[in-house]
Amino acid sequence: MPKANVIIARGAGKAVNLKSMNEKWGVTPAYVAAGPLYKGVAKAVGMTEINVPGATGTVKTDLNGKVNGVLRALDNGYDFVFMHVKAVDNLSHDKKPREKAEFIRKIDEAIKPFSELDDIVIVITGDHSTSSLAGRHIGLSVPILFWSRNRIRKSMVNAFNEKECMYHGSLGVLNGIDVLPMMLDMADRFMEFGMRPSPKQVLYIGAFGEPLKV
Numbered sequence: 001m002p003k004a005n006v007i008i009a010r011g012a013g014k015a016v017n018l019k020s021m022n023e024k025w026g027v028t029p030a031y032v033a034a035g036p037l038y039k040g041v042a043k044a045v046g047m048t049e050i051n052v053p054g055a056t057g058t059v060k061t062d063l064n065g066k067v068n069g070v071l072r073a074l075d076n077g078y079d080f081v082f083m084h085v086k087a088v089d090n091l092s093h094d095k096k097p098r099e100k101a102e103f104i105r106k107i108d109e110a111i112k113p114f115s116e117l118d119d120i121v122i123v124i125t126g127d128h129s130t131s132s133l134a135g136r137h138i139g140l141s142v143p144i145l146f147w148s149r150n151r152i153r154k155s156m157v158n159a160f161n162e163k164e165c166m167y168h169g170s171l172g173v174l175n176g177i178d179v180l181p182m183m184l185d186m187a188d189r190f191m192e193f194g195m196r197p198s199p200k201q202v203l204y205i206g207a208f209g210e211p212l213k214v
Contacts (some may be wrong), residue, residue: 020046025180026189026204027080030073032066038084047082048073057086059103063110071113074120092130100132115147121186122147123179124160141166141173151186 021029023046031042032050035057039049052069054062066083073081085107091100114122125144128137143165146152155170165171174182181203184190189205 018044021080022046024203025080025184026202026206027184028078029080029082030078031082031084032069032073033082033084034061035084035086038086042082048078050081058090059087059099061085061087063106067110067113074117088126089130092132093135095132095135097132115149118149120148121151121183123183125179143169144171144174144179146171146182146186148186151188 021027029042029045029047030050031038031047032052032055033039033042034055042049050069050073052062052065054065055069056062063085066085070081070083087103088100088107091097091103111124114120123144123146126142129140129142130136131138140162143160143162145160145165153170156168157164158168181190184204191203191205
């Protein structure tokens, strides 16, 4: 077999220095993910990896292990935790809608412990749509869910899917850059518009702070 003499990179680009999530948003972030792409993005913005044996980017991933990893991170001082599940996208590419629906049901069951937590904001969404009929990414918008036991005004949506969110959701159409400010606002961590608490312009309220001394 001939030796490889060329590298073809998908989405090749130039490395840039990004602000960490702690510096930009005032959170202490961690992540639970298996795919190299998601690990790389998370590390680029200063997230700490929570290692979960058995976590993969396939349908055989340990969903309960991932959920326990998130809970462990929250117990250890991280106040923003990103959990990624890849298999739904894989099943769409494989044109397996029934298996995709079944896997989504498994995710629903696995994440139930999150809803038992107090003082938490949960956000569920996807980064793009993938058609189970075409087997490829498509440009349709994705649904997004914000949940908290006491912090969020409820809408009339009865199920989390594209049609319910489109026709009965109260959020309208959001851009990706809107999501983190909304999350912080729901967690009482976002600065009121126009407020400047220090010489440095920041968008967030710190989770912990020293009392004002006069």
